[in-house]
Amino acid sequence: MAHKTLHLTIVTQDKQLLSTEADSVTAVTSEGEITVLPEHVPLFSQLVTGELVYRHDGEEDSLVVSKGFIDVGPDSTVIIIVDSAVHAREISIEKAEAAVKAAQETMAMSTTTQQEMIMAEASLRRALLEIRVAQKTKRATRV
Amino acid sequence: MANTRQLKGRINTAANISKITKAMEMVSASKMRRAQQQAMATRPYTRAIQESLQKVAEFTDSLAHPLLAHHKDGKDILVLFSTDRGLCGGLNTNLFKSTWMWSKEHPDMEVIVIGKKAIAFARKMDFPIAAQFTDLPEKLTAAEILPISTVITEGFLDHRYRSVSLIYMDFINTLTQKVRTTRLLPLSLTDVVGEQLDAHAQAHALYTFEPDASSILNELLPYYLENTLYQTLLEAKASEHSARMVAMKNASDNAKSLVSELKLAFNKSRQAVITNEILDITTATMTVSQ
Numbered sequence: 001m002a003h004k005t006l007h008l009t010i011v012t013q014d015k016q017l018l019s020t021e022a023d024s025v026t027a028v029t030s031e032g033e034i035t036v037l038p039e040h041v042p043l044f045s046q047l048v049t050g051e052l053v054y055r056h057d058g059e060e061d062s063l064v065v066s067k068g069f070i071d072v073g074p075d076s077t078v079i080i081i082v083d084s085a086v087h088a089r090e091i092s093i094e095k096a097e098a099a100v101k102a103a104q105e106t107m108a109m110s111t112t113t114q115q116e117m118i119m120a121e122a123s124l125r126r127a128l129l130e131i132r133v134a135q136k137t138k139r140a141t142r143v
Numbered sequence: 144m145a146n147t148r149q150l151k152g153r154i155n156t157a158a159n160i161s162k163i164t165k166a167m168e169m170v171s172a173s174k175m176r177r178a179q180q181q182a183m184a185t186r187p188y189t190r191a192i193q194e195s196l197q198k199v200a201e202f203t204d205s206l207a208h209p210l211l212a213h214h215k216d217g218k219d220i221l222v223l224f225s226t227d228r229g230l231c232g233g234l235n236t237n238l239f240k241s242t243w244m245w246s247k248e249h250p251d252m253e254v255i256v257i258g259k260k261a262i263a264f265a266r267k268m269d270f271p272i273a274a275q276f277t278d279l280p281e282k283l284t285a286a287e288i289l290p291i292s293t294v295i296t297e298g299f300l301d302h303r304y305r306s307v308s309l310i311y312m313d314f315i316n317t318l319t320q321k322v323r324t325t326r327l328l329p330l331s332l333t334d335v336v337g338e339q340l341d342a343h344a345q346a347h348a349l350y351t352f353e354p355d356a357s358s359i360l361n362e363l364l365p366y367y368l369e370n371t372l373y374q375t376l377l378e379a380k381a382s383e384h385s386a387r388m389v390a391m392k393n394a395s396d397n398a399k400s401l402v403s404e405l406k407l408a409f410n411k412s413r414q415a416v417i418t419n420e421i422l423d424i425t426t427a428t429m430t431v432s433q
Binding site for chain 2: 009011012013014015016029030031041042043044045046069071074079081083115119
């Protein structure tokens, strides 16, 4: 092989979202942002809600992923295990904005239980991130 | 004549029943397809979580986490995944039979029931119910699992439960579902790791963990637990709809063959009446003309 690639698999709780070749993968772990290149040392780390970017043949694709794990195998396989993931191009800004509003309302109510509070906070963080990523990619395509 | 009218009534009844069962078959078929797809779609995630747990388990002290620890206090818990509605063939019967067998082996037990049918069963058998969950929505999401997993984990960590097992109908295909009993808590990593351990051990010898293996394990275990429950629930749901569809298909087929049998009898008796009338008329004419 002329140049090695990573085999990237993204599984979410609902389905196997993606299985593809990639030249590099950038993700946000609990220790900070990392970029995985082919023949990376085997690594297992925790992911936090954030943007995941993978590049292949000079093209860049990004997803918004929630909490989960990244598993870099010894044979250049990367498995991303997350609760949910959305492609940047599939994000609807209106939907995300509605989610932000709903989450803020839930958090404003004083009667909510702790668990509801945590869930609302998580969905708020995700929705805000979705909006940011969507705006960023829109700008990129326009330029 | 009375006989013919009776037959006619029975034909109508059987035909109506077959209409209803046919409709139920159609509904179950569409629900079944969705439930099966959902159960299949989540299998990669379950597998990925299991594989990750295997890798992490090799680098940690397998008894360090409270969810992995064995303790002797409390009761044995059985989580019974049944259905809310009936008319699904022998599904619940088989499930309850195995549950009863299990209860013989574990005298100090309590059940957590899912589905109305299981509540009725537990009441009848005088099983103490630790918690019950009914009316789960048709379109399941992982959030549905949270209350169940919370009850289980807290009970186990508080030493109220000694062990937690699941009993459910495992979905194999549309025609086959099997009762399966699995031990959920205390998690035994040897079960998860299984025989693959030896083959993989060397390949994973150089793994790096960030931040470190034991905190990854702490994060991963609740995921594993929730996912196992979620996957089980999906499998149970797929089994339920498959069993119901097959049961309803059998019912409509039976109703149809009953209708055709009754029709034959009806036609025969009608013909007998006609023949008798003709006989009467011919006899009468013959007497008059003589």
